[in-house]
Amino acid sequence: MNFGFSEEQELQRAEVRKYLDEQCPMAVVRGISESVEGYSAEQWKQLGELGWLGLIVPEEYGGAGLGWIDLVAMLEETGRSLFPSPLISNTLAAAALIESGNAEQRRRWLPGLADGTCIGTLALVEGSDDPTVRGIGLRAEPDADGFVLSGEKRFVADAGSADLFIVAFRTGDAEEDCALAVVEADASGVSTNAVASIDETKRTGTLVLDGVQVERAAVLGEAGSGAATIERLVDLGAIAVSAEIVGAADGALELTVQYAKDRVQFGSPIGRYQGVKHPLAEAYVDIVSTKSLLYYAAWAVDKHPEQIASAAAQVKGFATDAFTQLGVTGIQLHGAVGYTQEYDIQLYLRRSKWARPMFGDEDFHFDRVATMGGI
């Protein structure tokens, strides 16, 4: 038993940190977030070469073959930098293939997701109130070659940059009659509409499917048995987003602590006053705690799948509460400069608001914690 990171893992984290500090400081983040694409194709290529896009992809499919514990450490760092990229989306698309793709499907799509030549994302729900299978209404019409899909998927992260969508659809009336299929962006009848995001370092859009033909070979697992995989993907998504939340919260805390050391009022740095320092101490306690829950959840993915659901619900609920509070605290403790476009703290506030509903908000997850906890 050991609840720390190994030396190798620390080195890997430091390498990610160094890359982001050098290649993607906040000025670059802002530049990228103003672009149409919302990410840098050049950086994406570099990440592919560094092996970070396929961190959890098995080596035989061109990935690094590492675990979720390694992944969350990397996502903490990308979160800290507000790194604008489809990294989480791409990783979750890979996770869907790893979870339920057959050997042929993995061979066909995983290497591209791992080396950066193809960007993937999940397209699960249509409504805004329910991230579970209940939120899937898209009906598939069976035909000779497989299925035909017509409808819209909303809240698709990185819809505009994706080359490949993991689309959830309904195959019957029962709640669990669902399936997942790979739909490529250049297939006939596929288009996307961008939607302005509250956090321009994160992109979102609507996927429009107009009579899209899905061949049988693109359906992951048995048609009609996708519900468990979809639930698993929601949990994995919640864990991945929580990892970026922890990192971003740490970044926001660091910025605010620094500001509290520098800003002088009433003849002394404001960080000397308890009305300032105590909320920061509380934020620190929340961040330490979220990290603990996060590492446990990642370890559950790697070693104890039966504990994923409860660990994911605890960490996403807790992380959302903590980051929401820190978003408020961070701006307030900056005073009026916190309300300017120029200061970076507002970018973290935006991120907190973006992250909140991702793969379930705090109400959704705490309701699950209650149910799983036997009440």
Next chain:
Amino acid sequence: MDFDFSAEEEAFRAEVQEFLAENLPAPEARGPEFAAEWNQKLAEKRWIGFAWPREEGGGGAGLIEQFILKQEMAKVQAPPLGSDFMGLAWVGPALIRHGTDEQKQRFLPDLLESRTLWCTGYSEPDHGSDLASLKTRAVLEGDEYVVNGQKIWTTSAHFAKWIFMLVRTESESRYGGITCLLIPMDSPGIEVQPILSLVGQHSFNQVFFNDVRVPVGNRLGAEGEGWKVVMGALANERSGISEATDMERRLEDLKEVARGARKNGRPALEDSSVRRQIARFEAKISAMRLNGLRALTKQLQGNPPSTETSVNKLIRGQLEIPMHDLALGLQGSESQHANQWTEQSLTFHGTVIGGGTPNIQRNIISERILKLPKD
């Protein structure tokens, strides 16, 4: 990162469980002889002082084994390991770290065999949170210190045999003028007066020192090193306060209350706000347990407990009072009656203050961890 226990550790857990099943009678079957017999059995197993070095009479066990032992004991609400709570939790470790060989031989065996009982004399009427300004004086005369002054809130002083004391040996230097003395409570010149706590119990006292003569050989650490000794002792006290197993049990009790309760004419568990409050407690308790395990990993790497113990001490404060308030809220008018919950809901207001108030923990975190200026 591995939250699993090794096969050896699991085997030890099974041994503890087996021992408890065989040797721990139900609370109502515990006679007057029970405590002595129980401590004797634990001493034979060397489970008292389990992680102390063997050459000091301890069990020489690792911190993980000690954690498992405490966890299993707490689960079944076994009485504490050894009857001398403070002696074992912080006086013993301080002796092992700072004591002379002569002192170790003199005090440790009595501690391990529950022949003694220690109390702790830090707080004074005018020096509580601001402990380092304490005034009780000790003046060296030949090979004896002469102690004059007053301590307060001294838990167990009315039956303790020894007091683990902080005195001032020099007035110029705030921290460097503090020294730690070990004083027999039956020394001439010591007078103990009871203070009744809010729940009407006699648990703490005022202790007066009037020309109390203490041999120089009863000084722990060098003169002027008392602050160093006590920082380690306080970290041990706070990390003890922060063990989560106890809270896990209380959470189960709270769920039981909720299952039986009604709110606004409906089962309380149909009320989302009740469910979410309990779920938030559950996530926070998980975080507390995992924070403790991560801190343990640092200790295993050779870093003694320090400022990080303030994190869980604060969390415990955030849990205890609100959890009991919810339990009372669920009882409606019944909460006006004196019962287990209503009594405990009062007791915990003291636990939160003992060992340092929440504000003091926030100061420690913001000043020593976040490095904000001191107030």
